[in-house]
Amino acid sequence: MYDILAYGRMISRPVRFHAYREALRRSVKPGCVVLDMGTGPGIMAMLACQFGARKVYAIEPDPIIQVARQNVAENGLAGRIEFIEGLSTQVSLPERADVIVSDLNGTLPWYQQHFASVIDARRRFLAPGGVMIPEKETVWLGVVESAESYAEHVQAWETGHGFAMQAARELAVNTRQLVHLRPEDLLAPPQCSLVLDFMRVEESDSTAEAAISVHRPGVGHGLLVWFDCALTSDIFFSNAPGYQRSIYGQTFFPWSSPVRLEAGDVVRLKLRCNLVADDYVYRWTTEVRSARAYAEVKASFDQSDFRSFPISPVVLRKGSEAYVPQCAGDGSIDRFILASMDGKRSLGEIAACLSQQFPARFKEPAQALGRVARLSRAYSE
């Protein structure tokens, strides 16, 4: 989740905020019902009221919702905005909304439960004839020359102060990075590879593909991805290279190694985005064919951010289907606490029992109470 400075940037950067404001101004009709998914500090909800909404449902799982409540009260709108703390997929509304507004993107459209939330909200909360803001997002793929961005990934591991550090380099070239590049960094015109229509999208997973013919010779360092966000049919903003700088930027997916490209070389790109558990796993494959002899494959890469983080085989094995787990370590402590949360005992009473049960682990009462309080915040009603 975001901190207050990040929320501030979202509101103060004009590109995104002005576009959302204008989209709401045109879409919200007097007397209509609006759903603000991920309301944050409540700014969209208050704008919807300003433009005539009769009622706004503002959903937010993060504690920032407390700030939103204060902001709304301060502006005298508490009677028209109903806050719901939680995930939109886990709550219900007493009525359907004429407008559903959200900005659940990360640097890319695929971010955590974004599409699962959008799909669910459209099905359960959108009134017939209602509108979704955004309306659609268009994904672009490009081939980019950016030695500077690439160096961020590999330089430390290739110099290595005289040591071989291939294992670290392997992780680094499978790591995507937020960048702000220029149009001239592209080696060919980008391709519009995917349109995510919020009124029709049915899957959280996506695949974007492109076959790009290189326009100018250079060194290809990777795949650049960005998106245009159409809030309505005629209001949009973009994080394309060269576009007015927004909070998003582009995402750079480095190649395993740089590839010298000639004009006419064909680069086939495929970006798969799959929601696994609570976040996306990206896989990007690249095949470069020579302009001089199409049968010649100059480079072929198959990369994924599944290979971008250090992890031990032991830990991974614990997540496999065949693994037979046995609760151990702090798991026994948490199990004891959860079993004690029976609706009868206070946190202090549970903490006292915990100290007695695990005296070596909790030498100070405050330690036990802190542990119990953490689980209470997460799992109690």
Add this chain to the structure above:
Amino acid sequence: MNKPSLSLQVKPSEDVVWRNLQGESVLLDLKSGMYFGLDAVGTRIWTLLQAQHDLERVLQELLSEYQVSEETCARDLMNLVSAMAEKGLVKTLG
């Protein structure tokens, strides 16, 4: 999938990403979100299947690398391929 035989062409599923971890490997099925582990020999077979889909040729490669009888190697290869096919980790071609 049909019961695998050495005459089959088999390739890793496009829904699977994998990574090598100190000689062993872990596979992630992007569709199901399930993880699967392979030991060192299984990892070698997986690597061979990426470049070479012909099971007979994979068998010959394994026989050149490991001291094992052809009968045992073929049986172990088929067992692994069958198990992976059952989980959707490999697909047959043709």
